[in-house]
Amino acid sequence: MIKYLALALFVSVSLFGQEIKPILPLPSAKQLAWQSLEYYGFVHFNMNTFTDAEWGEGKENPNTFNPTALDCEQWARIAKKAGMKGLILTAKHHDGFALYPSQYTKHSVANSVWRNGKGDVVRDLSNACKKYGLKLGIYLSPWDRYHPDYGTDAYNQVYANMQKELLTQYGPIFEFWYDGANGEGPNGKKQVYDWPLFHSMVEKYQPQAVQFSDSGPDIRWVGNERGYAYDKTWSPINRDEIYPGYPKFDQYKNGQENGSHWVAPEVDVSIRPGWYYHADQDNKVKSPDSLMKIYVASVGRNSNLLLNIPVDRRGLIHENDSASMMGFAAIRQLGLQNILPKNTKIVSSSAVDGHLAQCINHPKNGDYWAAKSTDAKPILSLSFQDPILMNALLLHEPIALGQRIKKFHLDITNDSGETERIDVQTIGNKRIIPFKQRKVISLKITFDESRGQVLVSNLEILNLISTRNEPLYQ
Numbered sequence: 001m002i003k004y005l006a007l008a009l010f011v012s013v014s015l016f017g018q019e020i021k022p023i024l025p026l027p028s029a030k031q032l033a034w035q036s037l038e039y040y041g042f043v044h045f046n047m048n049t050f051t052d053a054e055w056g057e058g059k060e061n062p063n064t065f066n067p068t069a070l071d072c073e074q075w076a077r078i079a080k081k082a083g084m085k086g087l088i089l090t091a092k093h094h095d096g097f098a099l100y101p102s103q104y105t106k107h108s109v110a111n112s113v114w115r116n117g118k119g120d121v122v123r124d125l126s127n128a129c130k131k132y133g134l135k136l137g138i139y140l141s142p143w144d145r146y147h148p149d150y151g152t153d154a155y156n157q158v159y160a161n162m163q164k165e166l167l168t169q170y171g172p173i174f175e176f177w178y179d180g181a182n183g184e185g186p187n188g189k190k191q192v193y194d195w196p197l198f199h200s201m202v203e204k205y206q207p208q209a210v211q212f213s214d215s216g217p218d219i220r221w222v223g224n225e226r227g228y229a230y231d232k233t234w235s236p237i238n239r240d241e242i243y244p245g246y247p248k249f250d251q252y253k254n255g256q257e258n259g260s261h262w263v264a265p266e267v268d269v270s271i272r273p274g275w276y277y278h279a280d281q282d283n284k285v286k287s288p289d290s291l292m293k294i295y296v297a298s299v300g301r302n303s304n305l306l307l308n309i310p311v312d313r314r315g316l317i318h319e320n321d322s323a324s325m326m327g328f329a330a331i332r333q334l335g336l337q338n339i340l341p342k343n344t345k346i347v348s349s350s351a352v353d354g355h356l357a358q359c360i361n362h363p364k365n366g367d368y369w370a371a372k373s374t375d376a377k378p379i380l381s382l383s384f385q386d387p388i389l390m391n392a393l394l395l396h397e398p399i400a401l402g403q404r405i406k407k408f409h410l411d412i413t414n415d416s417g418e419t420e421r422i423d424v425q426t427i428g429n430k431r432i433i434p435f436k437q438r439k440v441i442s443l444k445i446t447f448d449e450s451r452g453q454v455l456v457s458n459l460e461i462l463n464l465i466s467t468r469n470e471p472l473y474q
Helices: 002-016 029-035 047-051 072-081 121-132 153-168 195-205 288-298 319-335
Strands: 039-044 086-092 135-140 175-177 210-213 219-221 264-270 304-310 346-348 379-396 405-414 419-424 431-450 458-462
Touching: 029 210, 029 264, 039 072, 039 135, 039 264, 072 086, 072 121, 072 319, 086 121, 086 175, 121 135, 135 153, 153 195, 264 288, 288 304, 288 319, 304 319, 419 431, 431 458
Parallel strands: 039 086, 039 304, 086 135, 135 175, 175 210, 210 219, 219 264, 264 304
Antiparallel strands: 346 379, 379 431, 379 458, 405 419, 405 431
């Protein structure tokens, strides 16, 4: 923590000669790098794909796993065109079947008929990600309904050994994903997981990777699987009070304003009703418009978006899923264009020398507006020479200096002189505030409550559209 505090101080002092005090806790360098990814994919593909299940029992015959046309390059090619930055693969789900030839379980592709037992899905995906410039992530369920050692101390070492295989044989890993599910194993026992051991394996072999669970240690579950974060979403959280599978997680889903650790949320949601492929869901794929609304409610609420793609029994992303992902990419590209004219004057109620409000209109790296610490309710005001058709405002905080803004409100005045007030809570890394489309002549943002000095690093206005070129937010 001390080194990141020193870094934040160095950045703020060296860029502008004006010290801005950071607000603890602060994100680490790898947490900042992860947050900048914003959008990447989850691939649920495993034994469940072939048994038409969501949670397997560990009793499946390994020969049941037999994709007819597996092509991880197709996955990576589609993900890249969709604008994803990486793919996280279910290397082992709760049933215990491993998609790579592990030395520590007999329930794996090595004992299947697929490619005569010589196949390795993790290897194929690793190679495909490298070819298409994507990052590789690993999901490894701690729960194992097959392994005979599950429910004993020996299993913790089995799991750690499987981590080592995955962390040392497939190149750089950007995220390691734990699941909080913890049920009985084949011996009827439940496991007491050795989380310090598991975390230490990632820190030792892939120290640049972030680790996900309900409580982190680096990034956390948002609290639902429906595709949204909350109006109040804090990155700080009292991390040591909770653990994966914590039964009262709802008390922590918003994060905590004065939390002890920086553990930003990730929103995980599937493009289909299920996480695994089911043929009867081929016509239930989320539309591009629905995905855009999910994006606004996740990335636009201080979270990263992890979108699941259930690969089918061929070993391919289904055509319907691919079409939706491409449509989503198209409207995202158009709708997220900043339409704020560069010559728009941004007026602030106060500003620290070197951190003037104008720098947040098309900012350069490191720029941010800083209100004076004596300004109790800082204001940013924008007036437009000609009315601008818009339906969203985007704001960033410079989170390397901590998350600060608690509450703020917008006053939006249209070309008829009518003004609407919209009350909003936190910002964090990125906040998108959608509203009814209108021609706007002025915007005023009042920061009502903050943890210390108000800082804003970017301001944009948007006109989010649907696949029919209609406004998404009526």
